Amino acid sequence: MFRVPFFACRRGRSTFIDCGLAPELCTRLIDKLGISTPTVVQSKSLRAVLEGRHVVVNAETGSGKTLCYLLPSIQALLRISGRQSSPHSLVLVPTPDLAVQVGEVFLSVAGPEVHCSVVYGSSRLSLLPHTHLVVATPTSLMNYDLQRLLRGVQLMALDEADALLTGGQKTATSQLLKMFRNLTGRGELARQVIVAAATLPGGGPQTAGSLLARWLPRDTVYVTTSLTHHTVSSSHHTFTYITETTPTSRDWPAELKLSQLKRDLEDLHGNQSRILVFVNTQSTAELVYQHLIEMGGVTTPPWWVGQVRQLHGGMSVEERGEVVRGVREGEVRVLVATDLVSRGIDLPDITAVVQFDFPENSAHYLHRAGRTARAGKEGQVLSYMEEKDRDLGQEIRRVLDDRSLSFQEIFSRNKMLRRKIKARKSRQSNTLQH
Ligand SMILES: Nc1ncnc2c1ncn2[C@@H]1O[C@H](COP(=O)(O)OP(=O)(O)OP(=O)(O)O)[C@@H](O)[C@H]1O
Numbered sequence: 113m114f115r116v117p118f119f120a121c122r123r124g125r126s127t128f129i130d131c132g133l134a135p136e137l138c139t140r141l142i143d144k145l146g147i148s149t150p151t152v153v154q155s156k157s158l159r160a161v162l163e164g165r166h167v168v169v170n171a172e173t174g175s176g177k178t179l180c181y182l183l184p185s186i187q188a189l190l191r192i193s194g195r196q197s198s199p200h201s202l203v204l205v206p207t208p209d210l211a212v213q214v215g216e217v218f219l220s221v222a223g224p225e226v227h228c229s230v231v232y233g234s235s236r237l238s239l240l241p242h243t244h245l246v247v248a249t250p251t252s253l254m255n256y257d258l259q260r261l262l263r264g265v266q267l268m269a270l271d272e273a274d275a276l277l278t279g280g281q282k283t284a285t286s287q288l289l290k291m292f293r294n295l296t297g298r299g300e301l302a303r304q305v306i307v308a309a310a311t312l313p314g315g316g317p318q319t320a321g322s323l324l325a326r327w328l329p330r331d332t333v334y335v336t337t338s339l340t341h342h343t344v345s346s347s348h349h350t351f352t353y354i355t356e357t358t359p360t361s362r363d364w365p366a367e368l369k370l371s372q373l374k375r376d377l378e379d380l381h382g383n384q385s386r387i388l389v390f391v392n393t394q395s396t397a398e399l400v401y402q403h404l405i406e407m408g409g410v411t412t413p414p415w416w417v418g419q420v421r422q423l424h425g426g427m428s429v430e431e432r433g434e435v436v437r438g439v440r441e442g443e444v445r446v447l448v449a450t451d452l453v454s455r456g457i458d459l460p461d462i463t464a465v466v467q468f469d470f471p472e473n474s475a476h477y478l479h480r481a482g483r484t485a486r487a488g489k490e491g492q493v494l495s496y497m498e499e500k501d502r503d504l505g506q507e508i509r510r511v512l513d514d515r516s517l518s519f520q521e522i523f524s525r526n527k528m529l530r531r532k533i534k535a536r537k538s539r540q541s542n543t544l545q546h
Pocket residue numbers: 145147148149150151154171172173174175176177178179309310455456457458460482486487
């Protein structure tokens with residue numbers, strides 16, 4: 113039997129030239145990133161973006177959504193001769209770490225002669241005459257003269273749009289979208305919005321999907337793939353119940369999970385192994401990290417000692433950037449991290465994700481799991497579940513076991529989810545009784 117390699121399946125059939133990309137940019141892509149063929153989602157969306165349409169790209173993690181908005185921005189840059197008076201593109205992202213990453217990908221293709229301003233926290237936006245792209249967390253722009261910033265912006269991208277349209281960034285994102293929309297149609301500039309998201313809950317009026325549908329015009333192009341709101345099929349998922357019938361101390365779940373983690377790290381060891389361990393809080397990150405490094409004292413230290421690091425909100429963006437660089441360069445082989453790296457962060461060689469703490473909701477599960485098995489590679493996802501995680505865990509397993517179901521139906525927050533589960537169970541028992 114002949115099996116088509118997974119990545120070949122996930123590649124689009126068209127070429128970048130078919131999608132409307134300039135030959136010069138295609139050459140740069142090969143030279144700078146070694147990329148020659150578009151992925152499925154790039155094939156499906158690039159032409160519409162290059163034609164100036166508003167586009168929503170809702171596709172699985174690691175499918176190449178970043179280039180769906182960066183390539184059209186760079187293509188515009190190639191056409192603009194001389195210096196501009198204001199930026200051409202604005203990319204909004206929910207975290208500083210993702211802002212830094214997007215800026216790096218842009219510069220790696222566009223070249224160092226172009227200026228890209230990355231803004232987050234209280235850092236100041238500096239607009240040099242040749243600033244082509246601004247990448248920012250929305251709240252960090254709020255003290256800036258937005259009219260001046262948006263004046264020349266033709267392409268506004270919202271990456272991880274669902275995170276931008278809920279929580280702490282929601283007000284600032286809405287304000288920027290509103291101002292941008294008011295500018296659209298005025299003057300000679302054609303302005304467009306590109307949205308990228310792996311998870312885009314719809315349904316309720318305040319969900320990101322519904323909010324976007326209200327913001328964007330009717331002729332917006334929606335691009336999805338057969339894997340939208342699914343985990344990629346090259347990732348393999350296992351669940352471990354952490355239970356103790358006679359707990360000996362108050363910290364028993366952590367103690368049992370640490371023993372399980374050690375066993376799993378031994379099992380996952382191989383020449384190429386790079387493991388990302390997710391925890392829910394900074395204090396757990398510190399605890400797990402300390403535990404793993406303290407094992408260096410024994411006669412034969414385990415393989416990870418010397419190659420393990422932690423990453424959490426108690427560290428500066430620069431310190432976190434150093435750690436991420438270490439993972440990319442292969443010096444760090446076990447990273448204990450909070451959800452700061454669960455969305456959008458591209459660590460191409462992660463071979464396994466361990467969820468030491470179970471995620472709070474199913475969208476977090478999809479994003480965390482999506483840090484492995486990226487761009488067609490294989491990966492493992494190991495999740496530790498305590499009693500409190502059982503309901504959510506069962507729902508996630510149900511969706512993973514039956515590919516005809518999608519995560520979309522269990523995106524709601526836990527309270528809602530519990531209600532749904534209760535309703536479904538009572539429907540099931542009614543059916544059995546009849
Ligand atoms: N056409 C391509 N061919 C090969 N690799 C590609 C292609 N496009 C992007 N990639 C690589 O695939 C990886 C994932 O891309 P990217 O980070 O854009 O994914 P994503 O869809 O934004 O994922 P997430 O939802 O997790 O943010 C990156 O390492 C990127 O360089």
